[in-house]
Amino acid sequence: MSLAAEAFVxxxxxxxxxxxxxxxxxxxxxxxxxxxxxxSSLAVQTFLRMCGLPVLVSCRANAEYMSPSGKVxxxxxxxxxxSELGPIVQxxxxxxxxxxxxxxxxxxxxxxxxxxxxxxxLLTAELYIQWCDDYTATEISRPRYSSPYxxxxxxILAYQKQWEVxxxxxxxxxxxxxxxxxxxxxxxxxxxxxxxLGTQPxxxxxxxxxxxxxxxxxxxxxxxxxxxxxxxxxxxxxYTNLLSFCHRIEHTYFKDRGRINAA
Amino acid sequence: MCPILCxxxxxxxxxxxxxxxxxxxxxxxxxxxxRCNPHCNRKHFHNCNLTTHFFSIKSKVSVSCFHLCFLTNxxxxxxxxxxxxxxxxxxxxxxxxxxxxxxxxxxxxxxxxxxxxxxxxxSMVHTNMAEPMELLCWGGDWDxxxxxxxxxxxxxxxKFSGAKLAVxxxxxxxxxxxxxxxxxxxxxxxxxxPTQILNFLRKQRFNADYELTAKQGADTMAYIAxxxxxxRPALMHTFWVDAxxxxxxxxxxxxxxxxxxLNFFVPGRQASLALSRILLTKAExxxxxxxxxxxxxxxxxxxxxxxxxxxxGNFHFFFGDTPTSLDAFVFGHIAPLIKAxxxxxxxxxxxxxxxxxxxxxxxxxxNYFTDAPAEKRMDCSPTATHDPVDANLQKxxxxxxxxxxxxxxxxxxxxxxxxxxxxxHETKPSALASERISTPP
Numbered sequence: 001m002s003l004a005a006e007a008f009v010x011x012x013x014x015x016x017x018x019x020x021x022x023x024x025x026x027x028x029x030x031x032x033x034x035x036x037x038x039x040s041s042l043a044v045q046t047f048l049r050m051c052g053l054p055v056l057v058s059c060r061a062n063a064e065y066m067s068p069s070g071k072v073x074x075x076x077x078x079x080x081x082x083s084e085l086g087p088i089v090q091x092x093x094x095x096x097x098x099x100x101x102x103x104x105x106x107x108x109x110x111x112x113x114x115x116x117x118x119x120x121x122l123l124t125a126e127l128y129i130q131w132c133d134d135y136t137a138t139e140i141s142r143p144r145y146s147s148p149y150x151x152x153x154x155x156i157l158a159y160q161k162q163w164e165v166x167x168x169x170x171x172x173x174x175x176x177x178x179x180x181x182x183x184x185x186x187x188x189x190x191x192x193x194x195x196x197l198g199t200q201p202x203x204x205x206x207x208x209x210x211x212x213x214x215x216x217x218x219x220x221x222x223x224x225x226x227x228x229x230x231x232x233x234x235x236x237x238x239y240t241n242l243l244s245f246c247h248r249i250e251h252t253y254f255k256d257r258g259r260i261n262a263a
Numbered sequence: 264m265c266p267i268l269c270x271x272x273x274x275x276x277x278x279x280x281x282x283x284x285x286x287x288x289x290x291x292x293x294x295x296x297x298r299c300n301p302h303c304n305r306k307h308f309h310n311c312n313l314t315t316h317f318f319s320i321k322s323k324v325s326v327s328c329f330h331l332c333f334l335t336n337x338x339x340x341x342x343x344x345x346x347x348x349x350x351x352x353x354x355x356x357x358x359x360x361x362x363x364x365x366x367x368x369x370x371x372x373x374x375x376x377x378x379x380x381x382x383x384x385x386s387m388v389h390t391n392m393a394e395p396m397e398l399l400c401w402g403g404d405w406d407x408x409x410x411x412x413x414x415x416x417x418x419x420x421x422k423f424s425g426a427k428l429a430v431x432x433x434x435x436x437x438x439x440x441x442x443x444x445x446x447x448x449x450x451x452x453x454x455x456x457p458t459q460i461l462n463f464l465r466k467q468r469f470n471a472d473y474e475l476t477a478k479q480g481a482d483t484m485a486y487i488a489x490x491x492x493x494x495r496p497a498l499m500h501t502f503w504v505d506a507x508x509x510x511x512x513x514x515x516x517x518x519x520x521x522x523x524x525l526n527f528f529v530p531g532r533q534a535s536l537a538l539s540r541i542l543l544t545k546a547e548x549x550x551x552x553x554x555x556x557x558x559x560x561x562x563x564x565x566x567x568x569x570x571x572x573x574x575x576g577n578f579h580f581f582f583g584d585t586p587t588s589l590d591a592f593v594f595g596h597i598a599p600l601i602k603a604x605x606x607x608x609x610x611x612x613x614x615x616x617x618x619x620x621x622x623x624x625x626x627x628x629x630n631y632f633t634d635a636p637a638e639k640r641m642d643c644s645p646t647a648t649h650d651p652v653d654a655n656l657q658k659x660x661x662x663x664x665x666x667x668x669x670x671x672x673x674x675x676x677x678x679x680x681x682x683x684x685x686x687x688h689e690t691k692p693s694a695l696a697s698e699r700i701s702t703p704p
Contacts, residue, residue, distance in 0.1 A: 109570035113485035120488040171540045173456065192481035 012080065013094040019078055022055045024048075025063045026073045031147045032061060034140075035225050036126040041073040043085055043217025048075075049253045050208050051097045061148035089210050099209045107204060111211045114196065114203070118211075121189035122218045124174060125182050129232065131165040133179055136228050187235045190219075194239040201248065208249070215242075216249045396428035396467075399438060399446040402520060405602040408632050410516065412498065414445045416457045416595030422631040423586045426469035434520040439529050457595075458487075461588055472587050479582050483589045486574070486581075489567060494596055496541050497564030497610055501600070503537035504553065507607045565613050568597075572617040579626060586627065598624050 026041040027033040033041070041057075048055045055075065060066065067074040067083045074083030082091045092098065100108060130141045145161060146154030169175045174182075193215060202208045203215070219242055223233050237243060398421070400414030409415050421428060428447075433439055447454040447463060454463045465472070472480065502513050509530075517530040538553065546556045571593060580586045581593070597614060601624050605611050614620060 105570075105573040106576070109574045110482065110485065112566075112570060113482070113489040116492045117485040117488040120492055168543045171536075171543045188484070192484045195477040195481040196485075198478070 010090070010094040013077075013091055014096070016078055016095075018053050018092075018095055018097070020054060022053070022075060022077045024055050024057050024073050024075045025060055025066060026057065027063045028059045028061055028148065032144055033059075034130055034144060035221060035227070036123060036130060037072050038225065039123070039126065039218040039221040040071075040085065041217075042221055043214045044073050044075070044088055046216050046249065046253060047085065047089065047099075047210055047213035048092075050099060050213055051092060053092065053097060085210065085214060099207065100204075102207060103204060103209070111204065111209055114193070114211050115214055117189060117192065118214050118218060121185055122222075124169075124172070125186045125189075125232075126218075126222075127165055128169060128174055128177070128182050129179070129227070131162050132169055132175065137162060139228055183231055183235055186232060187238075190236055190239050190242060194242050197241055197245060199241065201245075212245075212249065216246055220246050220250065396426070397448040398428050398430050399433050399442055399448070400430065400444055402432040402434040404516065405599075405604065406628065407598055407602050410599055410603070411444060412495075412595045412599060413457045414595075415598055416591050417445045417447075417460050419586075419591040419594045419627065419631070420461055420464065420471060420588055421469075423588075423591060424464060424469040424471040426464055426467070435522050437522065437525065439517075439521045440525050440532070457592075461591075471585075471591070474585065475582055475587060483587065486571075486589055487592050489570070490592055490596055493563045493567035496545055496560045498596060498600060499537040500541055500557065500560060501605065501608060501610055502603075503534045504541065505607060508605050509534060511606045512603065561610060564610055568610075568614055568617055568620065572620050575619050575623060577619065579623070586631075590623075590627070593620075594624060594627050598628070 024041070024044060027037060029038075045055065045057065063072050063074075064070060068081050069083045071084050074081055075088060077091070080091075082088050089098075100111060103111060129136055131137055142158040142162065146158040149157060166175065177185075197203055202212050204211070219236055222236050223243075223246065225233075227233075398417060400418065401409050401411035403409050407415065408418050418430065420426075421430075433442060433444060438444075443455050445455070445457065445460060447460045449463075449467075454460050464470075472483070475483070501508060503509055514530040514534075517533065518526040521529045541556060541560065542553065545560055546553075575581060578584075580590045582589065597620055600608075600611055600614055601621055603611075
């Protein structure tokens with residue numbers, strides 16, 4: 001949205017406290033949701049738990065179309081709808097809850113840089129593997145994406161989504177990459193995250209931030225999702241401090257709900 | 264002629280002619296040989312006669328085959344010389360002439376084999392001699408070595424790491440539309456994309472990130488991702504999509520630097536690529552209009568510039584006192600924005616308010632891209648603990664420099680051939696000369 005609209009929304013957001021019935025919408029967990037959407041959704045859920053804000057998770061088949069930006073997940077808070085982690089972080093900040101207040105300017109710059117790294121590398125790699133790798137697209141992505149719909153709509157929607165993602169990959173220069181190169185990129189990204197994390201409990205020492213939520217969302221989903229082969233999960237598993245990081249966050253923030261069922 | 268040699272030649276011709284063609288010439292040659300040598304065995308002559316008689320039926324075909332193969336050889340030599348970048352120099356010409364003479368007397372297949380072998384040998388010799396790397400990039404203007412962001416990134420890294428390579432501008436050539444710039448050529452392989460080129464240079468021991476810790480290396484990756492996601496869309500919009508800038512600055516510049524008739528296509532193509540990239544990556548589905556996306560991308564770009572400025576602080580470079588690949592990336596992105604005379608540049612105005620980034624850009628330009636043999640190192644107190652590492656690195660750098668001096672001499676010899684336009688990058692020899700003096704600590 002434009003800057004003026006954003007400022008307006010922030011104003012309205014600041015007026016009311018966080019309600020009890022805030023809802024997060026995502027595609028159907030068992031049948032429909034894909035790796036990238038599941039990762040984003042888990043990141044948002046983790047962030048809200050880290051802030052201590054209650055949210056109900058509701059699965060809808062048409063969540064993507066309900067979303068104001070076309071991307072899942074999105075949250076409905078009162079009479080406002082916000083989608084994607086970036087705007088949700090700003091929205092919660094307007095309501096007075098923030099995880100990154102204690103950071104100075106340099107650290108905030110680093111945090112944003114690392115969030116962009118995760119979006120640029122991990123998320124793009126997930127999209128590539130889902131939609132540009134023919135075998136995965138045929139076996140997993142297209143059937144799952146179109147499972148709530150009947151013929152012929154399921155074919156049309158699935159191919160339309162695939163075409164859209166492939167166009168985007170083309171434009172950012174990823175269409176020329178092979179699957180091995182993508183795995184290599186994921187490995188490098190994980191190496192960078194691992195080196196940044198070091199032996200600390202969180203990325204910015206004692207307190208978790210939205211970066212921790214984002215990294216956890218992606219890594220946990222990669223580790224627990226069954227794809228056509230295990231290579232992606234193996235790449236992540238080779239970094240032990242990232243594994244322990246995931247366990248720690250799962251144990252701290254999700255123990256009351258039992259183990260998270262990732263798709 | 265010795266009868267044994269004669270006999271051997273006959274067997275050879277027979278074997279070779281079995282491959283086809285050239286029957287007429289073989290018969291002639293055989294007759295010539297045997298008239299000179301009456302002591303030759305009649306039996307051998309008889310055998311040869313039968314063979315040549317058999318193949319003389321195809322003599323008409325053989326003549327046309329000969330012509331075809333001759334032309335093919337010429338084309339092959341031409342193609343090979345074009346591919347390897349050399350022109351038909353004298354030794355290749357001589358070889359071709361020799362092959363032609365041989366063709367007249369011997370079977371066509373032999374001449375093909377000989378030509379192929381000669382050309383391959385010659386090209387291999389030349390390739391082994393043509394060691395230096397070659398970089399293709401857009402030309403420079405507005406006090407910059409190049410106006411193209413990706414080319415600037417690679418050029419800056421080359422200067423920081425002390426790599427020796429020949430920089431070739433693609434202005435006014437057909438490569439403006441065929442090549443994806445920047446492009447590095449080395450020993451027949453081609454590398455594109457700045458990140459790939461930087462990885463390649465690191466593998467060739469030209470590493471400007473030698474002294475970074477693991478965490479700093481991770482930070483480098485993160486900041487590069489930040490630049491790509493937040494700053495690049497706004498840069499592309501400023502130069503290629505904003506109507507005033509495009510019409511008054513970008514399009515005239517690229518039009519004047521492309522050959523006819525490409526000057527009609529090159530700017531338009533780049534502009535449409537830029538627009539589609541912005542729309543596909545930044546515009547969410549309801550916001551398919553570019554004007555609504557503008558506000559978002561410019562605010563993100565300004566935030567990104569602020570973050571970079573915070574990170575740089577009062578230092579000369581992002582990681583201490585020596586420039587690294589992150590400095591190259593940041594320089595490549597912000598230098599065109601600072602230096603280009605944009606008619607409408609809100610982002611430029613914002614950037615001009617960030618003094619440390621402007622200072623950073625000017626420092627790099629002054630120290631690495633001018634001819635002045637001034638002191639390269641910023642004033643830094645050399646720490647005593649780095650001395651052993653310094654000494655080893657100095658020795659290594661000196662060895663590398665010696666090697667590359669030799670290569671440069673060979674390169675000079677090769678490039679003094681008249682066909683090559685003497686298009687060396689002006690700042691290269693002296694800047695590199697002064698670069699040799701200062702070694703990274």
